[in-house]
Amino acid sequence: MKPRPIRCLVTAGPTREHLDPVRFLSNPSSGKMGYALASAAVAAGWKVDLISGPVSLPPPAGVKVFQVVSAADMLAAVEKRFPRCDVLIMCAAVSDFRPKKVISHKVKKGNAPLVVKFEPTVDILKKMAARKKSGQLVVGFAAETKNLEAYARRKLKEKNLDFIVANRVGRAGAGFGSDHNKVTLIGRDGTWLKLGLAPKAGIAKQLITRLRNYFAAMICF
Numbered sequence: 001m002k003p004r005p006i007r008c009l010v011t012a013g014p015t016r017e018h019l020d021p022v023r024f025l026s027n028p029s030s031g032k033m034g035y036a037l038a039s040a041a042v043a044a045g046w047k048v049d050l051i052s053g054p055v056s057l058p059p060p061a062g063v064k065v066f067q068v069v070s071a072a073d074m075l076a077a078v079e080k081r082f083p084r085c086d087v088l089i090m091c092a093a094v095s096d097f098r099p100k101k102v103i104s105h106k107v108k109k110g111n112a113p114l115v116v117k118f119e120p121t122v123d124i125l126k127k128m129a130a131r132k133k134s135g136q137l138v139v140g141f142a143a144e145t146k147n148l149e150a151y152a153r154r155k156l157k158e159k160n161l162d163f164i165v166a167n168r169v170g171r172a173g174a175g176f177g178s179d180h181n182k183v184t185l186i187g188r189d190g191t192w193l194k195l196g197l198a199p200k201a202g203i204a205k206q207l208i209t210r211l212r213n214y215f216a217a218m219i220c221f
Contacts, residue, residue, distance in 0.1 A: 006046045006215060009085040010038045011078065011092035011124075013053030015071045019116065020103040027093050028176040031055035033141075033167075034091035036204035038063045041087075044208050049085070051077045053092055071095050071121035082128050087137045087211060090125045091165075093176075097121060129160040137162045137215055143169045143176075152186055163187050163214075165207065185210060 012034020016024040035057050038050045042062040050065045051074060059065045066081075068074045071094050082088060097118040107113075129138045140161045142152035145168065152166035167183040169175035175182075181203050182196030193210060195203045 006041075006044075006087060006212070007085045008038075008041045008046045008048045008087045008089065009051070009078070009081050010034055010041065010048060010089045011051045011053075011074060011094075012038070013055040014093050015053045015074055015095045015121075016069050017071065017095045017098035017121075018102055019099050020105065020107050022106050025095065025097075025099075026054075027095070029053070029055075029093035030177045031057050032177075032179065033181060033200050033204070034089075035060055036200040037089055037091055037207065039201070040204040040208040041089075043205070044212055046087075046208075046212075049081055051081070051092070053094075071098060071124070075122050075124050075127075078124055078128060082131065086135065087139065087215060088128055089139045089211075090128075091141050093143060094124060095121055123159075125161070126159045132160070135218070137211065137218070139163045139165065139211065142166045145169060149184060149186070152184070156186055156188060161188065163211070183207075187214070 013031030014026045014029040016026045018024040031052060038048050039060040041048045048063045050063045052065055052067055066077050068077050074094060098121050100117045100119045125140045132138050138161050142155050142164050144151045148166050148168050152164050156164040164186050165183050167175055167181055179199055180197055181200050183203060185193040195206055
């Protein structure tokens with residue numbers, strides 16, 4: 001009997017947290033890394049759902065794409081699909097904070113408040129990892145500007161992840177907005193793999209190959 005394909009859930013791109021209908025807080029994520037991972041997973045024979053924040057990228061062939069805007073939207077979309085997935089790859093750059101109050105109409109410049117109060121958004125990755133069942137693999141991303149591997153390893157442990165992909169952002173030529181990346185894949189078993197500087201499509205292919213091999217060994221064990 002032919003084994004069923006691995007079901008993979010990928011998140012990609014930024015989220016937007018609105019101040020009013022025309023102003024929002026966000027980040028420079030282009031979604032390219034997440035979209036590349038979704039394409040590589042399909043090429044590996046996986047069945048892929050992609051939850052995407054606002055980006056300017058065409059849908060990857062063979063992937064079901066679900067568009068969201070805010071961190072709350074992404075949380076709802078992930079919660080709905082996580083129980084049926086085998087591998088969750090949280091590549092999205094989800095906003096950590098949102099305004100406590102969203103104004104329902106466009107605020108005129110002269111009337112705009114100069115101080116905005118914020119509240120934290122839900123940590124989607126940590127929440128899903130806490131719900132992880134036997135046979136599920138949860139992979140996170142750590143985008144940092146310093147102490148990259150130290151912060152990534154701490155995040156790996158604190159959030160109960162199987163793998164974390166550490167990548168440095170805030171510099172030209174890699175990371176946010178670039179077609180290239182340079183990452184380190186760190187496993188909870190102590191393994192690590194450095195990749196790049198290389199096109200994101202090539203890095204995605206290598207990451208999916210490593211995850212596929214690990215998942216296969218986990219299921220057999």
